[in-house]
Amino acid sequence: MESIQILDAKKHVGETVQIGAWVANKRSSGKIAFLQLRDGTAYFQGIVVKTEVGEEVFQLAKNLNQETAVLVTGEIREDSRSKFGYEIGISGIEVVGESHEYPITPKEHGTDFLMDHRHLWLRSSKQHAIMQIRNEVIRATYEFFNNNGFIKIDPPILTGSAPEGTTDLFETNYFDQKAYLSQSGQLYMEAAAMAFGKVFSFGPTFRAEKSKTRRHLIEFWMIEPEMAFMHQEESLEVQEQYVAFLVQSVLDNCDYALDILGRDRAILEKYTKLPFPRISYDDAVELLQKNGFEDIQWGDDFGSPHETFIANSFDQPVFILNYPKAIKPFYMKPHPTRDDVVICADMIAPEGYGEIIGGSERATDYEFLLEQIRNHGLDENEYSWYLDLRKYGSVPHTGFGLGLERTVTWLSGIEHVREAIPFPRLLNRIYP
Ligand code: 4AD
Ligand code: MG
Numbered sequence: 001m002e003s004i005q006i007l008d009a010k011k012h013v014g015e016t017v018q019i020g021a022w023v024a025n026k027r028s029s030g031k032i033a034f035l036q037l038r039d040g041t042a043y044f045q046g047i048v049v050k051t052e053v054g055e056e057v058f059q060l061a062k063n064l065n066q067e068t069a070v071l072v073t074g075e076i077r078e079d080s081r082s083k084f085g086y087e088i089g090i091s092g093i094e095v096v097g098e099s100h101e102y103p104i105t106p107k108e109h110g111t112d113f114l115m116d117h118r119h120l121w122l123r124s125s126k127q128h129a130i131m132q133i134r135n136e137v138i139r140a141t142y143e144f145f146n147n148n149g150f151i152k153i154d155p156p157i158l159t160g161s162a163p164e165g166t167t168d169l170f171e172t173n174y175f176d177q178k179a180y181l182s183q184s185g186q187l188y189m190e191a192a193a194m195a196f197g198k199v200f201s202f203g204p205t206f207r208a209e210k211s212k213t214r215r216h217l218i219e220f221w222m223i224e225p226e227m228a229f230m231h232q233e234e235s236l237e238v239q240e241q242y243v244a245f246l247v248q249s250v251l252d253n254c255d256y257a258l259d260i261l262g263r264d265r266a267i268l269e270k271y272t273k274l275p276f277p278r279i280s281y282d283d284a285v286e287l288l289q290k291n292g293f294e295d296i297q298w299g300d301d302f303g304s305p306h307e308t309f310i311a312n313s314f315d316q317p318v319f320i321l322n323y324p325k326a327i328k329p330f331y332m333k334p335h336p337t338r339d340d341v342v343i344c345a346d347m348i349a350p351e352g353y354g355e356i357i358g359g360s361e362r363a364t365d366y367e368f369l370l371e372q373i374r375n376h377g378l379d380e381n382e383y384s385w386y387l388d389l390r391k392y393g394s395v396p397h398t399g400f401g402l403g404l405e406r407t408v409t410w411l412s413g414i415e416h417v418r419e420a421i422p423f424p425r426l427l428n429r430i431y432p
Pocket of ligand 2: 160346355357
């Protein structure tokens, strides 16, 4: 008898198979027990009929506790009434691991309780669906960049320099020196672009941000492409194609997860249409001021109510172009005709999900960068390797960073970024 995963049920209809699973829930009436099972790939139903299995197996089935691990044997059948479409007609059950008083019951629990039990909460169907979307975004990321001539380069996690400002760094000891957990791999990716042309990274990044919002994690994963011989306009095209590809991949490959999350496919479809709209920072400020946001002045950074208002003025993700130089990092390319803005863009997701991409063209001029490094209070010795890139064959180049968890939160249509990563690191939480 073959052991299978229920995800492959289609290939085994009518066959008797064995499946390793956990009991998520159960109900029974006089002569029949319905087990809600999960085997890691999907949730499915197991039917135990007393007259078929006999008294002993029937009693065992009826008394299984939530999250008991079992090996079930039975016949795979089509089941048009269930979302999943297949069930197993159980003939035998072997208990592999007992479970007593599983803390997460089918009733409602508060968020703190669920977060304290994240190691178990991950088993629930909604969390399972979100992780499948996350997995698809990761898979599609590799496909997109591999198909477009990029090579994956891994920047270090322990670093000596701070690309995104010095206020939210995690400092650690590196023998007798100081080191920081990476906020962004970008500076290393710029070096890599000069070596390989088009590169991307995908790895964890860390920000000791004292922000307690539904968009901020302390540890999050970022995809950072960097492209040599490329100006900003072309990078925006790569960005919108990439994001549309992610949306399409989720639509194509995550049917089951989208059903569980109740995510409306018609809404997601709109995000596969290109191009995405673009609005300048200047015009965005004007739009906000005209619509009653009296708090915003030219030069201010946008907060989440501002981003949400701008996003709601469009039907798709929107690029906000060319922010004030004073509120952006040191490495961005100055505007050719204005010295108050830089050549950059943030992509703002629709439906109030906020910024999912930050990117820019990079400054190429050695003297300008050195001055910027000094103006930002950074130690020029720590950046001498970065400045070297402007000494030996400096070329126009541009890149961006997409936040994985914000993207997954948006595509899943969920409330909070903490559910888009298996074990979130938050301001007040490092366990489990
Ligand atoms: O806009 P950011 O800070 O840009 C950079 O780090 C650049 N060095 C990227 C580059 O050009 N290579 O961050 C990029 C993205 C944001 O748009 C957001 O999606 C995500 O990273 N992000 C966060 N996600 C979750 N929690 C946080 N605290 C985040 N901070 C940024
Ligand atoms: Mg940003």
